[in-house]
Amino acid sequence: MSSKITAPRGTQDILPPQSARWQALESQIHGLARRFGYGEVRTPMFESTELFVRGVGEATDIVEKEMYTFTDKGDRSITLRPEWTAPVMRAALEHNLFAQGPQRLYYIGPIFRYERPQKGRYRQAHQFGVECVGFAGPEADLEVIALAWELVRTNAIDDAVLNINSIGDDVCRPHYREALLAHFRPHLASLSAESQRRLERNPLRLLDSKDPHDRPYVESAPTFESVLCDACREHFDALKAYLIAIGIPFVVNPRIVRGLDYYTRTVFEIISGALGSQSTVCGGGRYDGLVASLGGPDVPAVGFGLGIERFLMMLDAAGSQAEPARSGIQAVGLGVQARTVLVPIVAELRRRLGQPVYMDFDDRKLLAHLKSADRNGARYALILGTDELAKGELILRDLEARSDRRLALGSGRDVAAAVVEAGMR
């Protein structure tokens, strides 16, 4: 018994009318990036596995267990892009972009991670993100946060909250690590099994544990702010001042710890209650060491990634997408002769109208054609039957006002002009 072929686990088909929402968001994003002076980068959907091992971090979950990795026929180890930052940096280095000074780059497209699907988490997901490379100062941090926040703000999503934190740099992070170890070690036996295992390897990660056993110790843990070095503190304070100055609300959340190895200093997340357990719609921060670790010059960088699926879920939760207005015209030809006359007119309308032009080609009654026009969301119907053919005219019906008017039947060009004149602006 051959079973039906379905989309692979954790993937989804995007069909009309849902795809129209994607297009709308995508064009909003392209416009936004443009206004901030960012240029789009498109990279291959797959890369050498090595790129992600080095760029994302060997000990991260992404590299350890979530990559779609395979060997190609040339015996190369290939991985489907699980995140965008490493490929974008690889491309920029490969084409020597950083020799030309600071770069503002953005991307939008799919990523692939082998995970158990759940709300807001898929095996193929889509991300929009930016990378601002070459500026070490807090102005760049502000710029990328402002860009992300602008997308939230213009879509009137009001349950989104910007969380920021600083996780220090090479100077102060070792001190913080020590402070955390000193804090947790005495309580080792009371911690969750998972946290006990993690403590020595990556104590920072204990901070975002949700386990009730850990909660009391996490809450009393020292915050990074208490050990930040002067340079990091200044950077963080300046960022906060900038955010206040341009009116972006935020909370300092000392428990924001990002999962990828390459972050330094600023980390931030935009969090929404609409997303269930996967509450982060946008995550990012500064990663001053990444470019150098990929073999490039020692340039600082800051950026974020934003989940398109999750963003659309937030839009759903924010509610009320207004019914789209009717637009376009449906040509209705009753019988072969009428169709023959109408086809060139439709072609002309499609050239000049700039709105949808529909036509059904089957022999159905007028009723069925009008129903079809209604379903298509057309504003007008252009009707040609045997009566009209005999009289040399057409009926232009306004499906919203439910009123008819008659037009002279002429060449496609004449009719198109008449239709435009008759009310299609």
Added chain:
RNA sequence: GUGAUUGUAGCUCAGUUGGUUAGAGCGCCUGACUGUGACUCAGGAGGUCGCCGGUUCGAGACCGGUCAGUCACCCCA
């Protein structure tokens, strides 16, 4: 990878302690209305009950496996 839960028409769901030909609403098609779409009424099409196996005289119902959805853990967008 771990756990919970659900798979019956295009969609949302009924289906009594296992018992003949599996139902409803919405949608779709046709007609009432021989040429005017949102209402009304009447018909109609559409299902190997996710898949495989087992128990039974008999399974959509029970059992096992498997696949998929959903949610949570882990982790992240």
